[in-house]
Amino acid sequence: MLHPAQSVEDQLRRALRRAERERVARREAEAFLEAKSLELYKSNELLRSQAVELESTVAQRTSELREALEVAEAATRAKSDFLATMSHEMRTPLNAVIGLADALTTTPLNPEQEKHLELLIHSGQSLLSLINDLLDFSKIEAGRLDLEMREFDPAAELRVTVETFRPQTDAKGLTLSGSFSDLPPVVRGDSLRFCQIISNLLSNAVKFTATGGIQLSASARPEGEGWRLWVSVVDSGIGFAMESAADLFEPFSQEDSSITRKFGGTGLGLAICRRLARAMGGDITADSIPGRTEFRVDARFESGMVSKAANSVAPEVSEIRGLRVLVVDDNEINRTVASALLQRLGHRSAQADGGKSALALIAEKEFDLVLMDMQMPGMDGITSTLEIRKLPLKRQPRIVALTANAYESDRERCLAAGMDGFLPKPFRLEGIRAEIREAFGRDAPQL
Numbered sequence: 001m002l003h004p005a006q007s008v009e010d011q012l013r014r015a016l017r018r019a020e021r022e023r024v025a026r027r028e029a030e031a032f033l034e035a036k037s038l039e040l041y042k043s044n045e046l047l048r049s050q051a052v053e054l055e056s057t058v059a060q061r062t063s064e065l066r067e068a069l070e071v072a073e074a075a076t077r078a079k080s081d082f083l084a085t086m087s088h089e090m091r092t093p094l095n096a097v098i099g100l101a102d103a104l105t106t107t108p109l110n111p112e113q114e115k116h117l118e119l120l121i122h123s124g125q126s127l128l129s130l131i132n133d134l135l136d137f138s139k140i141e142a143g144r145l146d147l148e149m150r151e152f153d154p155a156a157e158l159r160v161t162v163e164t165f166r167p168q169t170d171a172k173g174l175t176l177s178g179s180f181s182d183l184p185p186v187v188r189g190d191s192l193r194f195c196q197i198i199s200n201l202l203s204n205a206v207k208f209t210a211t212g213g214i215q216l217s218a219s220a221r222p223e224g225e226g227w228r229l230w231v232s233v234v235d236s237g238i239g240f241a242m243e244s245a246a247d248l249f250e251p252f253s254q255e256d257s258s259i260t261r262k263f264g265g266t267g268l269g270l271a272i273c274r275r276l277a278r279a280m281g282g283d284i285t286a287d288s289i290p291g292r293t294e295f296r297v298d299a300r301f302e303s304g305m306v307s308k309a310a311n312s313v314a315p316e317v318s319e320i321r322g323l324r325v326l327v328v329d330d331n332e333i334n335r336t337v338a339s340a341l342l343q344r345l346g347h348r349s350a351q352a353d354g355g356k357s358a359l360a361l362i363a364e365k366e367f368d369l370v371l372m373d374m375q376m377p378g379m380d381g382i383t384s385t386l387e388i389r390k391l392p393l394k395r396q397p398r399i400v401a402l403t404a405n406a407y408e409s410d411r412e413r414c415l416a417a418g419m420d421g422f423l424p425k426p427f428r429l430e431g432i433r434a435e436i437r438e439a440f441g442r443d444a445p446q447l
Contacts (some may be wrong), residue, residue, distance in 0.1 A: 004233035010151055028367050047133050057335050058213060064076055074172050076141055090131055092331060095426035098124040099337030106344060128426060137251065146408045151304035152191035153228060154211035155180045158218055161195045165214075170208070174212030184227050188304035189280065197273045197284070201295045204269065212291075226302040228282070233295045239288035248286060249274040254377040273297070320436055321346035324366065326360040328384065329373040329402065334425070338402060341429050345436075355379025359387055367397045369436065370417025372419065374410065375402035382417045389418045398439040402427065 043107065101121045139145040164179040186200040198216070205214045214235045218226050240248065251271040274284045281300035286293070325347050327338045332353070339349040352358035354376050362370070370388070374381040384398055398409070400421035401414040411422040420439040421433055 020254075024400070045167075062142075075138075077142070079138060089404075090127075091425045092334065094124060094128060094131070095234060096333040096337055098128065098428060099341060102346065103340040124426070134316050134406075136272050137268050140272065145275075145279070146239055147190040147193060148408060148411075149188055149302070150191060151186050151188045151418070153186055153216070154220070154301075155183045155193075157191050157195055158183075158198065158216070158231070161198050161202065162216055164199070165206055168206050169214065172210070174206070174209055174211070175286060176211070177215050178218040179215070181217075181219050183229070184303070186304040187229070189226050189299070189301035189302035193231075193276050194280070194299060197276055197297055197299075198233070198268045200273050201206070201231075201233040201297065204295075205233055205237060208239075209235045209237035223300060226300055228298055228300050230296065230298045235293050236291055237293055239290060240286075242288060245286050245288070249284065260366045293360070313397065320440060323347040323368040323436070325349045325369045325371060325403075326352060326358060326367045327371045328352045328355065328376075328381070329371075330354055330376045331373075334373065334402075338432070340359060340429075341427075341432050343357040343431060345433055355381070355384030359382055359391070362388055362393070362397065363391060366393075369439070370399045371402040371432075374398050374401055374414070382413060385414070386415045400435050402437055 004322050024220055031210045083317055089118075098121065101117055101124060104117055136145065156424045157180060158180060162176065166176055173322075202214065202216065212235070214233065216231065216233050218229060218231045220229045249270050251268055270284070277284050277297050277299055282298035284295060284297045286295045288294070303368075325342050325344075327335050327342070328351055329335045329338070335351045335353070339351060342349045347369075350361060352361055358370070358372075359379075361367075372381040372385060376384075379387075381401060381403065388399065389396065396418045399418065401419050402412075402423050402425065403410065403414075404425040414422050
């Protein structure tokens with residue numbers, strides 16, 4: 001049996017040993033915690049450094065990407081502006097070529113001259129088509145192609161478009177037919193761009209078809225608060241290999257380089273058409289087997305309403321004659337072309353070489369119509385129109401822009417300045433006639 005003193009001593013020793021173990025354990029825990037804290041601190045510092053570095057890298061890359069985007073956008077704008085400027089400069093002399101050739105068609109010519117004149121007009125139109133394709137493509141790339149919303153009769157527009165190609169198909173001995181089923185009487189959308197798509201498809205069909213014929217069919221169905229229209233163009237031409245179908249709609253693409261040499265073209269037409277169709281909420285597809293090629297296009301339009309009075313305007317003013325017209329243009333050739341075409345339409349014309357001289361003539365003489373160029377030195381067409389509208393005239397003339405500036409924004413500027421119409425150069429007889437009808441409606445002066 002232990003002595004009580006020994007028992008106390010044993011308990012004390014055990015307590016001391018336990019206390020020592022606890023101190024050791026605590027020191028070890030503190031050391032471990034300190035090591036882990038230091039490790040965590042270093043890790044946090046490393047993460048903070050990496051975050052700062054990453055943020056700096058992201059900021060630098062973002063800045064570089066922003067600069068690259070700005071450079072790319074500037075390059076696109078510069079290209080678009082260059083093409084627009086070149087388009088303007090090319091349209092001015094082309095206006096003289098096509099306009100004067102058009103005026104010559106009513107003069108006495110021998111068969112050889114008639115043939116040469118026909119080739120001249122065809123070549124001029126081909127060059128104009130090329131210019132329009134390049135300009136359209138540049139506008140699409142720059143994001144500046146706006147669709148114009150107006151009400152139109154789709155069946156009527158398609159019939160006119162089909163008939164435009166009748167002389168070409170007759171000359172090649174091809175059949176040409178159009179079928180329109182259940183089309184709405186009126187829709188609202190960009191009829192000019194829609195017909196541009198169809199014209200391109202018909203033009204290709206005529207170009208690549210040697211025998212047989214071309215059929216156009218159109219249908220529609222209600223969709224939401226509007227309509228979806230489908231148009232199919234089928235021809236019996238040379239067709240294309242289906243494996244190259246996707247490439248048909250790529251810019252500057254031709255299935256075979258020999259096609260360009262034989263048939264001409266830039267390879268832009270279908271690329272532009274697909275972009276236009278998609279801008280209208282639709283698309284274009286194509287299929288081909290030997291002896292049968294089909295292009296299908298669809299587009300969405302809003303519902304529209306047209307009054308009977310609006311429909312009756314065209315017949316009532318179809319033969320406006322005897323207008324007193326002032327042609328305002330700093331280019332003498334353009335004035336000569338416009339005056340020659342106006343004379344063929346039965347109108348009398350005077351000329352002014354700029355805005356200031358036009359204002360002087362309008363102040364002293366009465367004119368029914370002014371054909372106004374946009375770009376002129378001294379006083380441009382927009383300023384001239386604004387000044388004309390301020391004149392205290394007994395009767396204000398109708399003013400139609402006659403310009404090589406072909407952007408939709410140019411049309412909007414002209415109309416906002418008080419003009420009544422917009423006719424891009426180069427213009428032909430029917431273009432001037434149509435603008436006169438549009439500008440006067442049923443309010444043509446009684447002469």
